[in-house]
Amino acid sequence: MSDEVLKLIPLSPTYVPDNEILKTAVARVREYFPKAERIEMEISESPQFIDPGSNLERITCPICNAVLEDGWWQDAMDKASENGFRDLAVELPCCGQKTTLNDLRYQWPAGFAQFSIEIHNPEAEDPEAVLPDLADFLGSPLRIIRAHY
Known part of the structure; x- marks a missing residue:
């Protein structure tokens, strides 16, 4: 069985929200994607390449x-x-x-991002529709990466 993973990343590769936002970020994203299998937040010491899996064409x-x-x-x-x-x-x-x-x-x-949120098998009809609200909450414009594995 294949998996779809929506990865939300800030447009700036080095942006990481402040600690108060990080404490509630996963719960906030869960409100928008209640059917997701799981939601994970990743923070790294330096930017990482956030890929679309087998969706990368060129x-x-x-x-x-x-x-x-x-x-x-x-x-x-x-x-x-x-x-x-x-x-x-x-x-x-x-x-x-x-x-x-x-x-x-x-x-x-x-x-590239130091901070990302991964939404596994989100079953969302229009994830783009929630970007403005999540961007306001997280304090940064966001990019959606649609990964397929």
């Missing part, structure tokens, strides 16, 4: 829309991992512009 340049080769991306990830993903800056091979690994266009969405 990665494109946010500037010129060129498809980025897997080898280039893997090399950039290896380099960024050397400093714990604290510096995500890259120079794009297609157009020579500078951006970050977090700002690449991942199809399906992915990103």
Whole structure:
């Protein structure tokens, strides 16, 4: 059986809500996803790549829309991992512009975060509808990663 996991991450890779918010975050998310099998909160010392599992189809340049080769991306990830993903800056091979690994266009969405909430098998019709309320509560704009395993 396959699993769907919604991963909510802040747009800023280093954002972590304050302790008062963290104490009630899972309970608050449970209100929006009452049928979820489980809800987990993850906090790490440095940004981590939050992937969409088997949903990742391709990665494109946010500037010129060129498809980025897997080898280039893997090399950039290896380099960024050397400093714990604290510096995500890259120079794009297609157009020579500078951006970050977090700002690449991942199809399906992915990103980097020190803080995430994972909602396992949420059975929600429109999870995007709750983003504004959860973003206000957590104190940051959010990105939804739809992972499939």
